[in-house]
Amino acid sequence: MKFLKKWLEKFGEYKLKKRPDVRNKPKVTNFGRARSVAVLYREKGEGFFILVKQYVKYLKAEQGIPEVLAMAYIEDPDRIPHYHLHRLRYDYFTSEDTDWFSEPDCEQTANFREKEFDILIDLEKDPPLPLRFLVKSCKSKFKVGYYSEENADLYDMMIKTRDRATFDEFVKQVNHYLNIIDTNEARA
Numbered sequence: 704m705k706f707l708k709k710w711l712e713k714f715g716e717y718k719l720k721k722r723p724d725v726r727n728k729p730k731v732t733n734f735g736r737a738r739s740v741a742v743l744y745r746e747k748g749e750g751f752f753i754l755v756k757q758y759v760k761y762l763k764a765e766q767g768i769p770e771v772l773a774m775a776y777i778e779d780p781d782r783i784p785h786y787h788l789h790r791l792r793y794d795y796f797t798s799e800d801t802d803w804f805s806e807p808d809c810e811q812t813a814n815f816r817e818k819e820f821d822i823l824i825d826l827e828k829d830p831p832l833p834l835r836f837l838v839k840s841c842k843s844k845f846k847v848g849y850y851s852e853e854n855a856d857l858y859d860m861m862i863k864t865r866d867r868a869t870f871d872e873f874v875k876q877v878n879h880y881l882n883i884i885d886t887n888e889a890r891a
Contacts, residue, residue, distance in 0.1 A: 749786060772818075794811050796811050
């Protein structure tokens with residue numbers, strides 16, 4: 704059984720690498736121009752959920768972004784935490800919502816992929832295969848994530864941090880660069 708799981712994961716990795724970008728062309732966007740932001744993360748417990756919730760509030764209140772959606776990946780479908788059950792601004796999908804090769808295949812992820820968020824922020828330093836599929840297949844105009852050579856084809860902007868960087872250190876860097884980045888439209 705372990706052999707089959709490894710083989711399916713390897714084939715999923717191959718399938719992900721071959722998948723073309725669904726966007727015509729990435730569009731550099733900063734917080735000043737963004738009207739919508741998507742935040743991706745893996746479920747890691749209530750403490751991490753609270754950090755994500757605070758970040759969503761920051762994006763809305765401090766950055767003035769009207770639409771912010773957080774999407775979590777929960778590996779164990781039998782252990783969905785109570786704080787994820789309210790699906791208004793925070794949605795999730797589980798390993799049961801993926802196909803054999805770990806590609807998300809459910810209504811929540813289909814809706815997420817179709818939405819053209821101005822910015823997508825992946826909060827995972829080492830995103831699992833289902834999150835990488837979601838990043839690659841979504842139509843977000845500008846995708847931001849941790850620096851990683853193996854994930855270079857997923858993101859338009861990668862943030863390099865120290866190896867043991869905290870959530871706060873990463874989002875501080877994201878906020879810094881998404882506030883100072885200049886867009887072609889901003890110069891006009």
